[in-house]
Amino acid sequence: MVGALLLREWKILLRARASVVNPLAFLLLSTLLFAIAAPQLVAEASQQASGILWVLVLFTQLLSLDAMFRRDYDSGTLEQSLIMADVPFVAVLIRIFVQWLGTGLVIVIATPVIGPLLGLSWSAVPGTMLALLLGTPALSLLGSIGAGITVGFSRGGIILALLVLPLFLPVLIFGTDIVNAAGAGLNYTAQAYWLALISLAALIVSPFAALAGLRISVEMQ
Amino acid sequence: MQTHTVTDSLKLQFDSLACQRDGRVLFAELNLALEAGTCLELLGANGAGKSTLLRTLAGLHSQYQGSFVSPLAVYQGHRLGLDELLTPIENLAWFAGLESCPFDHPRALMLAARLGILALAHTPCGKLSAGQQRRVAMIRWVLSPRKVWLLDEPLTALDTNAQGWLNEIIAEHCLAGGLVVCATHTDLSVPHKTILNLRPPLEQVAW
Amino acid sequence: MKLNQKLKEYWHKLGSPRWFYEITTNWVTFFGIGALLLLVTGLVWGLAFAPADYQQGNSFRIMYVHVPAAMVAQSLYIGMGVAGFIGLVWRMKLTDVAIGACLPLGMVLTALALFTGGVWGKPTWGSWWEWDGRTVSTLVLLFLYIGIYALREAIPDLDLRARASALVCLVGTVNIPIIKYSVEWWNTLHQSASFSLTEKPAMPVEMWLPLLIMGLGFYCFAGHQVLSRMRLEVLTREANSRWVAEVMLSKGAPAAVMQPSTTDTTDHGKD
Numbered sequence: 001m002v003g004a005l006l007l008r009e010w011k012i013l014l015r016a017r018a019s020v021v022n023p024l025a026f027l028l029l030s031t032l033l034f035a036i037a038a039p040q041l042v043a044e045a046s047q048q049a050s051g052i053l054w055v056l057v058l059f060t061q062l063l064s065l066d067a068m069f070r071r072d073y074d075s076g077t078l079e080q081s082l083i084m085a086d087v088p089f090v091a092v093l094i095r096i097f098v099q100w101l102g103t104g105l106v107i108v109i110a111t112p113v114i115g116p117l118l119g120l121s122w123s124a125v126p127g128t129m130l131a132l133l134l135g136t137p138a139l140s141l142l143g144s145i146g147a148g149i150t151v152g153f154s155r156g157g158i159i160l161a162l163l164v165l166p167l168f169l170p171v172l173i174f175g176t177d178i179v180n181a182a183g184a185g186l187n188y189t190a191q192a193y194w195l196a197l198i199s200l201a202a203l204i205v206s207p208f209a210a211l212a213g214l215r216i217s218v219e220m221q
Numbered sequence: 222m223q224t225h226t227v228t229d230s231l232k233l234q235f236d237s238l239a240c241q242r243d244g245r246v247l248f249a250e251l252n253l254a255l256e257a258g259t260c261l262e263l264l265g266a267n268g269a270g271k272s273t274l275l276r277t278l279a280g281l282h283s284q285y286q287g288s289f290v291s292p293l294a295v296y297q298g299h300r301l302g303l304d305e306l307l308t309p310i311e312n313l314a315w316f317a318g319l320e321s322c323p324f325d326h327p328r329a330l331m332l333a334a335r336l337g338i339l340a341l342a343h344t345p346c347g348k349l350s351a352g353q354q355r356r357v358a359m360i361r362w363v364l365s366p367r368k369v370w371l372l373d374e375p376l377t378a379l380d381t382n383a384q385g386w387l388n389e390i391i392a393e394h395c396l397a398g399g400l401v402v403c404a405t406h407t408d409l410s411v412p413h414k415t416i417l418n419l420r421p422p423l424e425q426v427a428w
Numbered sequence: 429m430k431l432n433q434k435l436k437e438y439w440h441k442l443g444s445p446r447w448f449y450e451i452t453t454n455w456v457t458f459f460g461i462g463a464l465l466l467l468v469t470g471l472v473w474g475l476a477f478a479p480a481d482y483q484q485g486n487s488f489r490i491m492y493v494h495v496p497a498a499m500v501a502q503s504l505y506i507g508m509g510v511a512g513f514i515g516l517v518w519r520m521k522l523t524d525v526a527i528g529a530c531l532p533l534g535m536v537l538t539a540l541a542l543f544t545g546g547v548w549g550k551p552t553w554g555s556w557w558e559w560d561g562r563t564v565s566t567l568v569l570l571f572l573y574i575g576i577y578a579l580r581e582a583i584p585d586l587d588l589r590a591r592a593s594a595l596v597c598l599v600g601t602v603n604i605p606i607i608k609y610s611v612e613w614w615n616t617l618h619q620s621a622s623f624s625l626t627e628k629p630a631m632p633v634e635m636w637l638p639l640l641i642m643g644l645g646f647y648c649f650a651g652h653q654v655l656s657r658m659r660l661e662v663l664t665r666e667a668n669s670r671w672v673a674e675v676m677l678s679k680g681a682p683a684a685v686m687q688p689s690t691t692d693t694t695d696h697g698k699d
Contacts, residue, residue, distance in 0.1 A: 004318020015306040076300025084319045162575035170610035
């Protein structure tokens with residue numbers, strides 16, 4: 001079951017490249033906007049880079065979350081996977097994983113480019129990548145709850161943001177702290193553990209909550 | 222009280238089933254028992270609750286009262302469940318994967334040939350017409366190991382030929398001991414069919 | 429086995445709108461009178477008779493509104509989480525009525541706590557707004573409230589709205605400790621200790637007793653508000669049933685308004 005589901009997601013990912021390209025383009029574009037609007041913020045190795053980077057990552061995630069279940073919902077494959085799947089939970093988990101591949105992991109890989117553009121010092125880049133690698137899964141997982149419950153609305157974007165952004169706060173706090181510590185050459189093991197813990201906790205809770213939300217959304221049509 | 226019992230045996234049974242939607246009782250006191258090999262034709266005006274009954278049986282609608290017994294079923298709603306970027310074969314393989322059963326590729330191709338869409342087997346579903354997509358969906362019912370089919374107006378968008386094939390497929394499925402519940406506005410030409418006409422209750426039942 | 433049965437029966441009864449309506453009639457009055465007495469006593473005592481703070485002068489007196497408002501606002505959110513849990517597990521309709529009743533009050537009280545915090549902060553910290561840990565947590569609480577409110581507004585169907593908001597309340601409540609903890613961590617990192625509200629010199633009795641009274645008063649007020657809203661909502665939802673007709677008639681409502689209904693309601697909210 002897992003193999004067939006992953007194969008399908010992979011094929012769709014290859015054919016609908018927009019789902020990967022769009023978040024990345026958005027991230028780069030907003031970086032550009034920051035560079036134009038507030039050049040002093042992104043000029044040199046600055047304290048602001050960590051904050052700007054993480055907020056941009058949060059917004060990118062939010063944009064991509066809205067589309068997380070949307071196409072499956074519209075085509076009816078979502079309701080089919082709730083009815084037909086041996087374990088619907090697995091189907092949801094795979095969707096979340098693939099969404100993370102398309103945004104979270106891509107952002108991690110793009111960090112060496114985007115980070116310095118935002119004024120992040122080179123010494124902070126590895127720490128930043130670690131922080132994003134540990135933190136973005138929590139964003140996808142926690143976000144899936146909001147995405148699942150709002151997928152039935154034709155305009156769910158703002159409600160999704162209201163529901164999900166407060167949940168992102170801990171990730172933002174520990175994430176920026178790691179980046180700052182890495183920039184200052186300090187030890188950030190504790191924060192990294194916390195971030196990993198948050199992601200693990202989200203992994204335990206979120207798919208169930210997302211599944212419950214999706215069942216409600218499917219009943220809404 | 223709500224009870225939904227999932228059985229392994231092939232039968233469908235309602236005991237004083239009532240369904241509600243948006244705070245309105247659609248139908249109440251539905252009692253019925255169906256054995257394997259029958260086709261239930263679900264009739265009723267628009268909004269009588271045909272779709273809601275099917276969705277309830279599929280486990281997608283939870284605002285009901287009473288009890289029903291059903292095995293796991295194939296459900297076909299208005300949204301077909303085909304991804305437009307994937308080809309019919311890829312979609313069918315995904316359905317097989319969902320149920321954790323091996324995908325019978327040759328049989329899928331044979332059915333595609335029978336339904337006249339073999340040439341399209343490797344064209345993305347988004348490029349198929351509505352009727353052609355419906356035929357792909359028909360293949361997946363046949364391939365599924367589940368023996369109960371819940372079909373919501375399957376004749377929509379089908380041409381005369383395809384309507385004939387649909388009737389054939391349903392008849393064959395019933396003959397092989399399957400069970401079909403089909404909401405429709407056009408008569409099915411299927412032997413052994415039972416007809417259920419859904420009507421709103423005479424008075425609104427308090428919940 | 430017998431006890432189990434009895435407990436189960438009682439649990440069902442708890443979910444019954446009619447039973448709820450009848451039993452809370454006296455509670456509403458009790459909470460209403462309690463709120464009135466406590467709030468008047470607390471306000472007069474706190475504003476007029478409690479001694480002025482030796483550092484902050486009279487500005488500290490807004491504490492008598494600020495602290496209880498913040499406390500009740502948090503309690504209401506946790507209450508919504510508990511109601512959401514019960515609603516999801518036992519499908520009890522009354523829990524959604526409870527969530528719907530707690531929501532507006534909690535939202536307003538959170539806003540009140542933020543506003544009075546600003547008013548207090550101006551003379552104490554020198555600015556209306558400081559990004560203090562508690563302030564941020566309270567602001568997040570406000571956003572959690574607004575999120576649930578927006579979600580409820582977006583779903584017209586009662587049953588689905590109940591399930592969706594129960595789920596979101598539960599998820600939010602589970603997250604509150606994590607958010608609070610991380611905000612405190614953030615606060616200790618970013619903020620050199622401003623004015624610590626927690627480690628004030630021990631308050632004299634004349635100062636904290638009015639606060640206690642105000643706290644109780646706010647809880648009574650919240651109880652009164654929530655129960656009244658719930659009762660009204662129960663009557664609206666059950667408007668077609670016979671017992672509502674009986675209740676309304678016994679209160680002397682004009683008979684012409686009442687729709688004589690032949691049907692009776694099933695008394696179990698869990699169905």
